[in-house]
Amino acid sequence: MIDPRVVRGVVGVAGLLAVAEAAGRAGLMDTRIMPLASTVVARAAGLAVDGEFLQDVSATLGVWAAGLVVAILLAVPVGVLLGSLPRVEAAVRPLIEFLRPIPSVALIPLVALIAASDARVKVTVIVYAACWPVLVNTMYGLHDVDPVAKDTLRAFGFGRLAVLLRVALPSAAPFVLTGVRLAASVALVVAVSAELLAGGAGGIGVYIIKAGSGYRVDLMVAAAVWAGLIGLAVNALLVRAERVLFRWHAARAGVAA
Amino acid sequence: MLDVVNLTHTYGTGPNAHRALGGVDLTVAEGELVCVVGPSGCGKSTLLRSIAGLVRPTGGGVRVKGRSVSGTPDDLAVVFQDYSRSLFPWMSVGDNVALPLRRRGLGRAARRTAAAEALSAVGLESAAGKYPWELSGGMQQRVAIARALAYRPSLLLMDEPFGSVDAQTREDLEDLVLAVRGHHRMTIVLITHDIDESVYVGDRVVVLSRAPAVVAADLRVDLPSPRDQIGTRELPAFVHLRAEVGRLVRGKPQLSKAPNGPSSIDKE
Amino acid sequence: MNGVVHRLWPVPVLVALWEAGARAAASTYFPPPSAIAARLRELWFSGPPSRLFLSDQALQDFLPSLARMFGGWAIACAAGIALGVAVGRSSALAGYVDPIVEFGRAIPPPTLIPLFVVLFKVDVRMQVATIVYGVIWPVLVNSIDGARYVDRQHTETAQVFGLSRAQRLTRIILPAAAPKIFAGLRLSLSLALILMVVSELAGSATSGIGYELLYAQQNFDLPGMWGTIALLGVLGLLLNSSFLLVERRTLSWHRRARQTN
Known part of the structure; x- marks a missing residue:
């Protein structure tokens, strides 16, 4: 017995494609501007075995991973520090509140002047964007630690550091991972945006620009579809990781950053 | 005023199906206050929700003022728990x-x-x-x-209306219901799991059997009005009726196995 | 007032440290805040006090940017709430639409800018389309969620007392879903600012804050770039806090009801 939800989902997607296809064929949309749904699907399938496009995908994933790793290495320690030192946190909070809303893409023109290579430009901007979800969720996780657990350890004569290592960090870990998951989606969007805005040697964004300059709308849309699929895959993987690693932890919602 | 005829309701289908109502017959006259009691999980709420049109009964029917209704009757109000x-x-x-x-x-x-x-x-x-x-x-x-x-409304349904308040408030609210119904001439069906309460506020007490529920007994409450929280509850008739309803709710086997329709025990 | 002073004292300290550090380093790339402030004043804030010191140039840059941002946001809000409530109230419809929504929100909106350029050509329409596509998802997802999980007792009460469809929608479902919807609206407002900048940087904008940022870059005007970025930060902070203010007022029942329960 197949889950009716799955059936409906498949029908929904198929229906949307069929409507788009019919609109194109009936002449409601100019197929020279907006290609047929079937064309886009065929192009997207073709891209999966297109060596040039796969190189662009791996370039995007490269800067994405680099930026995400640097962001985690920066934001987790800072988050732990701020989360366990409330006075420092109170002092730094106005700065965070001011820096967080700055659109990371607005940094691209500035960083492009300062940084030596365009890979560094992209990684810098990704790090900036990906830091916030990790930082905010790490701080939140440390605040959320059960005071009874902390007091229990203190009562047994453990010091601050021991409490941090044995209670605070393990119980904050699920929040950190949620922050990483949110950061991963943000980082992917920023990576592609940076490629679109700053250009460079390769990447999905660069591929889309090239396709655009040749008026190949079908390839542009097909590449955007792949960007979406990669985003879904990354998110699904991290959701799975959260489920496997932190089965015991109910509150997986996290703090949207 | 209200006629419930051979009402049945089954949740789900197949081997997991749960038969909540097994053919309930109930008649409520205009201006009457009827309390429905029964063991917990027996389908009291399903009965009320069927009358209110919130669940569609599997079988049987509901008639209000002689007209059979599907969906929520026009002149009806509900007080939820x-x-x-x-x-x-x-x-x-x-x-x-x-x-x-x-x-x-x-x-x-x-x-x-x-x-x-x-x-x-x-x-x-x-x-x-x-x-x-x-x-x-x-x-x-x-x-x-x-x-x-x-x-x-001409018909007021109350689903465990005093189930979530403390004892003192509960008594106040019981008296409030008795007072306002005197003014407004409403027909009331009140569902409760509290046997004392059913005897204290009701003109009639209808006892449902275990699920699938049928009407196990229909008792007339002959207590003087206006009722009084202390005085009424001291009356021998009250004590006797309360014990009777209590035994019926606990369920004498032969009563809950009664064939379709009520096996009414007529007081007086 | 005391609380604000108490909270914000680190701000002047940090600015002073930054100033000292930047002067000591004397790098072209990292101008001191005083230079940035002077450039900002020159660019946009030399107007009369009656206009909050905004110069003509500021009006010329800010108004189109903000108009596009709020316009796109408003369209996305209206469409997102209408669609979301419809989908949320029908479990069948939700089954058909859920995967499409999941996929649509996964596509990075900037990847569609080249497509919108081809489709709309006109700059403003392309920018608004980018903003709408980028910010509709949080509104849509939160509206679906909010409308889906309206307390059953609320809807049953409405049914028992015979409220009409329109009354159920405006009196019961929308207010019940409002806390979720507002959370989506707030998130999408901050996204709208980001997409406003992206669309101005990507397209061939001829005015707007993003355009000024590109112009400053081409002229190697580093204080101007730092200033514009700081301005965007302030703008984001202002947008978020004013929205929070509206949200608190509109949803005061929700906050207070939760405190008492």
Whole structure:
């Protein structure tokens, strides 16, 4: 017995494609501007075995991973520090509140002047964007630690550091991972945006620009579809990781950053 | 006024199906207050929800004033057990009471007057401008009763209306229901798991069997009016009736196995 | 007032440290805040006090940017709430639409800018389309969620008292879903600012804050770039806090009801 939800989902997607296809064929949309749904699907399938496009995908994933790793290495320690030192946190909070809303893409023109290579430009901007979800969720996780657990350890004569290592960090870990998951989606969007805005040697964004300059709308849309699929895959993987690693932890919602 | 004829309801299908109602017959005359009691999980709420049109019965029918109804009858109001969820927290108490009156085609001023009257009937004349969550649990349930009164239904259904308040408040609310029904000449079906309460407020007590529920007994309550929380409960007739209902709810096997239809025990 | 002073004292300290550090380093790339402030004043804030010191140039840059941002946001809000409530109230419809929504929100909106350029050509329409596509998802997802999980007792009460469809929608479902919807609106407002900048940087904008940022870059005007970025930060902070203010007022029942329960 197949889950009716799955059936409906498949029908929904198929229906949307069929409507788009019919609109194109009936002449409601100019197929020279907006290609047929079937064309886009065929192009997207073709891209999966297109060596040039796969190189662009791996370039995007490269800067994405680099930026995400640097962001985690920066934001987790800072988050732990701020989360366990409330006075420092109170002092730094106005700065965070001011820096967080700055659109990371607005940094691209500035960083492009300062940084030596365009890979560094992209990684810098990704790090900036990906830091916030990790930082905010790490701080939140440390605040959320059960005071009874902390007091229990203190009562047994453990010091601050021991409490941090044995209670605070393990119980904050699920929040950190949620922050990483949110950061991963943000980082992917920023990576592609940076490629679109700053250009460079390769990447999905660069591929889309090239396709655009040749008026190949079908390839542009097909590449955007792949960007979406990669985003879904990354998110699904991290959701799975959260489920496997932190089965015991109910509150997986996290703090949207 | 209300005729429930061989009402059946089954949740789900196949081997997991749960038969909640196994053919309930119930007649309520105009102006009567009938209490429905039964063991927990026996389908009391399913019966009420079927009458209110909130679940579609699997079989049988509901007639109000001789006309068979599908869906929610026009002249009907419900007071739910969980007042905190049946009042709308984004509206003031006055707006909560006045909301259903839009359907009665009343203008703004008329709605406000009717709401104020209903609130004063339940002793909350000064609460119209407050929000439900600013009131205690008992007061919130009074608001829910006021909302039902303002609507002037010919049939009022109450689903464990006093199940979530403390004992003192419960007694006050029981007396409130007896007082307002005297004024408004409403027909009331009140569902409760409290045997004392059913005998104290009811003109009749209908006992349901275990699920699938049928009417196991239908007892007339002959206690003098007006009833009094201390005096009435001391009367030998009250004590006797309470014991009788209690035994029936515990379930004598032969009664719950009764074939279709009620096996009524006629008092007097 | 005391609380604000108490909270914000680190701000002047940090600015002073930054100033000292930047002067010591004397790098072209990292101008001191005083230079940035002077450039900002020159660019946009030399107007009369009656206009909050905004110069003509500021009006010329800010108004189109903000108009596009709020316009796109408003369209996305209206469409997102309408669609979301419809989908949320029908479990069948939700089954058909859920995967499409999941996929649509996964596509990075900037990847569609070249497509919108081809489709709309006109700059403003392309920018608004980018903003709408980028910010509709949080509104849509939160509206679906909010409308889907309206307390059953609320809807049953409405049914018992015979409220009409329109009354159920405006009096019961929308207020019940409002806390979720507002959370989506707030998130999408901050996204709208980001997409406003992206669309101005990507397209061939001829005015707007993003355009000024590109112009400053081409002229190697580093104080101007730092200033514009700081301005965007302030703008984001202002947008978020003013929206929070509206949200608190509109949803005061929700906050207070939760405190008492």
